[in-house]
Amino acid sequence: MPAPETAAIKCSITPTFASGDAKVGVIEHLMAAVSGAGIDDLLVTLDGPEPPILDGDALSYFKLLEQAGTRAQSGPKHAIKVTRTVAVTIKDASITLSPADAAEYSYDLDYSNTKAIGRQSYTVPFTRDSFAREIAPARTFGFMHELEMLNKMGLGRGASLQNTLAIEGDTVINKDLMRFPDEFVRHKILDAIGDMALAGAPLIARFHGVKSGHATNNAVLRALFADPANYMTIDLA
Ligand SMILES: [Zn+2]
Numbered sequence: 630m631p632a633p634e635t636a637a638i639k640c641s642i643t644p645t646f647a648s649g650d651a652k653v654g655v656i657e658h659l660m661a662a663v664s665g666a667g668i669d670d671l672l673v674t675l676d677g678p679e680p681p682i683l684d685g686d687a688l689s690y691f692k693l694l695e696q697a698g699t700r701a702q703s704g705p706k707h708a709i710k711v712t713r714t715v716a717v718t719i720k721d722a723s724i725t726l727s728p729a730d731a732a733e734y735s736y737d738l739d740y741s742n743t744k745a746i747g748r749q750s751y752t753v754p755f756t757r758d759s760f761a762r763e764i765a766p767a768r769t770f771g772f773m774h775e776l777e778m779l780n781k782m783g784l785g786r787g788a789s790l791q792n793t794l795a796i797e798g799d800t801v802i803n804k805d806l807m808r809f810p811d812e813f814v815r816h817k818i819l820d821a822i823g824d825m826a827l828a829g830a831p832l833i834a835r836f837h838g839v840k841s842g843h844a845t846n847n848a849v850l851r852a853l854f855a856d857p858a859n860y861m862t863i864d865l866a
Pocket residue numbers: 640641657658769816819820
């Protein structure tokens with residue numbers, strides 16, 4: 630039986646952002662690229678319900694942003710510095726945001742139910758170079774058995790076996806697309822960077838996620854901003 634054209638993408642089950650009648654979903658790869666490029670002022674115009682998936686990564690957007698170039702503005706540039714550890718847990722997923730001198734992401738992933746992924750851990754300083762080299766190329770992934778359900782729900786539009794790592798049993802069906810042996814945990818960090826960009830300014834903290842996803846990412850930002858003692862806004866040069 631030929632493989633279906635579309636693969637489920639777990640990371641795309643994300644809340645939509647809405648204002649009036651307008652809503653948009655699956656923005657995390659674009660937001661990660663914008664954040665990784667150090668851009669804090671950008672107008673994005675969309676004519677569809679979600680940004681194109683492109684290569685299922687953030688590198689596609691990052692390269693386009695690099696090509697377009699940036700222009701320095703005269704206004705102040707702020708960052709949000711975490712001053713007190715904030716932690717959230719939802720079922721078996723957790724995130725800790727801890728005070729740090731510079732942004733760093735660390736993630737523990739556990740898909741012990743498939744040898745295609747297994748357990749993976751990764752830690753990376755969040756700099757433009759490390760993002761471009763180690764995180765941005767990591768493609769999204771999903772399980773073939775979720776395909777039918779997600780297709781019925783109309784999710785994961787644009788995802789295909791050409792841009793999404795698709796897992797069936799203990800195998801990555803399209804292994805030739807893989808760019809790293811531990812691509813899955815790197816992509817989870819990519820998603821986390823995209824979601825943390827919704828803080829509204831660069832976050833100076835150590836992010837440590839364990840089996841976390843969009844719901845936990847959202848919850849940790851809400852927990853952070855729930856108490857002004859958790860953070861301070863600082864001016865960047
Ligand atoms: Zn993703």
